[in-house]
Amino acid sequence: MMPHQLLVLLPRTVVAARSQRCVREALQAQGRAITQPICREPRDVPALIRQHGTAVEGLVTAADPETVSAVLAIWPSDRPWLLLPLDRDRQLCGELQLWGDWQTAIVQLAAASIRTVSVGLVGDRPFLGSLKLGLSQPMAHLHQQWRRHTWQSERVRSALKLSWLDQQFQVDCQSPSQQWSRRTAQLQIRCLGQRRFRLRSWDAERSPRPGEPLPPPTEWQAEAPLQIAAHPSRSLWYLGQCLSEGPWHLHHRPQPQTLFAPPTVAPKAVC
Known part of the structure; x- marks a missing residue:
């Protein structure tokens, strides 16, 4: 080989x-x-x-x-x-x-x-694994903010894009006022405050190559809590550690902070 x-x-x-x-x-x-x-x-x-x-x-x-x-x-x-x-x-x-x-x-x-080796962010913390959050090929907004804000920047933390090699995400919203389920290949999540999120999804087969434009996203708003899982089921990575089971739960606090809390790992707050 x-x-x-x-x-x-x-x-x-x-x-x-x-x-x-x-x-x-x-x-x-x-x-x-x-x-x-x-x-x-x-x-x-x-x-x-x-x-x-x-x-x-x-x-x-x-x-x-x-x-x-x-x-x-x-x-x-x-x-x-x-x-x-x-x-x-x-x-x-x-x-x-x-x-x-x-x-x-x-x-x-x-x-x-x-x-399966890539780098990304969980909250604002880099890790190595097959799940990528926010760092590799982010949306233009996140890239534009990169030089003007530090790693701890609220703007950087609040714009998270998820992508999975050869996978799709299953996103479920089960709030009192909203109940829906969507499946997407790539996802960007932004905190709006008051337990609300703005989500953008891209259903392209792959990420654009250099010089290629991004396809237009589908955009919608959702209320906490959200549940995000890989579909079909596959091991998740958290801070370099492989987790045998999902899903990931996305909550929202009164202040604009985000929690990613896999069931087998203590929640890590972005603060």
């Missing part, structure tokens, strides 16, 4: 040469074939993705905001993306409860299929 090909983009202004070499050796030690072109600074990332992206199966980058913002503009959400906490990113990643070191992230990569 041919090794999975990864594109490794670690800007020299962000990641020290020693760390770059250690990452390369660690990936190669687990049998990954890598392409690691010279990347001097984060603004070089889009051009390097255009040049090498079609020949690889996954992307590995640093987790600094400049690099992430560059990736968001071009990397499709249906392709794996792994962020590594390196050098000056360590404090940021610690605040976000991302793995404290890149070695742990690579171990997680080794344990997963290339088809």
